[in-house]
Amino acid sequence: MNQPGMSLIVKNTTRLITGFIAVFGIYIALTGHISPGGGFAGGVILASAVVLVVLAFGRDVAARLVTEPQCHAWDAAGAMGFLAVALLGYLVGGFFWNFLPTGRLGHLYSGGMIPVANLAILVKVGAGLAGAFVALALFHRTTQRREI
Amino acid sequence: MGMEYLIAALIAFMFVAALIAVEAKDLLSSVISLGAAGFALSVIDLLLGAPDLAITQVVVEVVALVLLVRVVLTRTDTSVTAPRDALRTAAVLLAGGVLLVAAFVAVGGAGGDGAMPPFGQPRLSDPAAAPVQPVSADYLAKAPDETGAANAVMAILLDYRAYDTLGEATVIFVSILGLYAILRHVGRTSGAAGAAKGGPAP
Numbered sequence: 001m002n003q004p005g006m007s008l009i010v011k012n013t014t015r016l017i018t019g020f021i022a023v024f025g026i027y028i029a030l031t032g033h034i035s036p037g038g039g040f041a042g043g044v045i046l047a048s049a050v051v052l053v054v055l056a057f058g059r060d061v062a063a064r065l066v067t068e069p070q071c072h073a074w075d076a077a078g079a080m081g082f083l084a085v086a087l088l089g090y091l092v093g094g095f096f097w098n099f100l101p102t103g104r105l106g107h108l109y110s111g112g113m114i115p116v117a118n119l120a121i122l123v124k125v126g127a128g129l130a131g132a133f134v135a136l137a138l139f140h141r142t143t144q145r146r147e148i
Numbered sequence: 149m150g151m152e153y154l155i156a157a158l159i160a161f162m163f164v165a166a167l168i169a170v171e172a173k174d175l176l177s178s179v180i181s182l183g184a185a186g187f188a189l190s191v192i193d194l195l196l197g198a199p200d201l202a203i204t205q206v207v208v209e210v211v212a213l214v215l216l217v218r219v220v221l222t223r224t225d226t227s228v229t230a231p232r233d234a235l236r237t238a239a240v241l242l243a244g245g246v247l248l249v250a251a252f253v254a255v256g257g258a259g260g261d262g263a264m265p266p267f268g269q270p271r272l273s274d275p276a277a278a279p280v281q282p283v284s285a286d287y288l289a290k291a292p293d294e295t296g297a298a299n300a301v302m303a304i305l306l307d308y309r310a311y312d313t314l315g316e317a318t319v320i321f322v323s324i325l326g327l328y329a330i331l332r333h334v335g336r337t338s339g340a341a342g343a344a345k346g347g348p349a350p
Contacts, residue, residue, distance in 0.1 A: 032299065032302050033297035033303070034298045034299055036199035036203055036299065037200065037203055038200060038204070038301075038302055038305070041204045044204070044208055044211055045207055048207065048214075051214060051215070055214070055218065072328070075324065082314065082317055086310065086314060096310040102296025103296050105296060106298045110296040111296045111302070111303070112295060112297075112307075113306075113307075114295065114297050114303065114307060117313075118306065121317060124320070125320065131324065131328070132324055132327050133215065135331045138331075
């Protein structure tokens with residue numbers, strides 16, 4: 001527990017893999033309207049990359065990379081973005097109306113506002129879960145420090 | 149036809165795993181049993197043809213399991229010190245009773261109208277058998293034209309029923325805010341970081 005993080009093998013594997021996990025999460029969210037997946041699953045995958053970094057490198061290194069105020073800001077930005085997508089529907093007629101052109105079925109640029117809403121949910125869920133995990137890790141450190 | 153027995157076996161596996169999770173004396177075995185139940189549920193989702201749900205279930209299960217194992221492993225004492233035997237037995241009996249009532253209704257014991265439709269023929273997609281006008285057939289027929297999304301699940305979640313999704317997003321947002329509030333309070337009243345800010349603890 002005194003040594004920060006896990007062994008060298010775990011750290012190097014984490015360096016190699018974390019980027020791919022994050023890209024896969026974004027891919028799952030952005031292609032949610034043409035294949036299984038969606039913003040929620042993609043956001044959780046993105047947060048799991050942060051969880052991997054926190055577990056492998058220890059709390060202190062990870063707390064410099066992903067700080068709690070950043071997570072608060074992105075979490076709130078995602079939530080407000082989803083609400084903005086809902087409110088922009090008033091341009092066409094009402095709450096949550098599809099205000100963008102639907103495009104060609106099966107292509108990436110299709111579905112109107114659905115990919116935009118997926119992107120907002122991706123940011124919201126990813127930042128929220130990552131921030132919760134970082135907050136739990138820091139909380140554990142403060143309680144341990146108080147006991148010692 | 150064989151699919152039903154496979155799903156029934158998986159549900160039995162989930163039931164046993166949940167019972168072990170409740171009854172285990174060790175917190176680590178309890179957490180691992182809970183994870184086994186969740187993964188069995190994701191396999192059921194996959195067998196029933198719901199890959200969206202299966203992906204979400206697996207991913208959430210992995211993150212929750214890692215988080216819980218981490219929490220359990222960093223605790224010094226992982227044994228349950230005070231087993232509340234009467235409360236736990238009552239909870240298990242109550243869950244068993246609810247399951248029995250659900251099974252009784254599902255096989256049509258309380259009259260023919262409560263019977264479960266045959267496997268693979270959900271009642272909502274059958275216009276003749278539905279008591280109300282079904283909407284899922286309309287969704288499946290009109291979603292590609294009206295929303296342009298090839299994945300009908302996303303078309304329903306983020307277009308037809310987007311209001312529900314907004315509610316779910318609000319629930320997650322508020323619960324994470326509550327988590328921050330709880331952790332912030334403890335962190336501020338103890339340690340050197342809280343004293344540097346100089347804020348009085350409420």
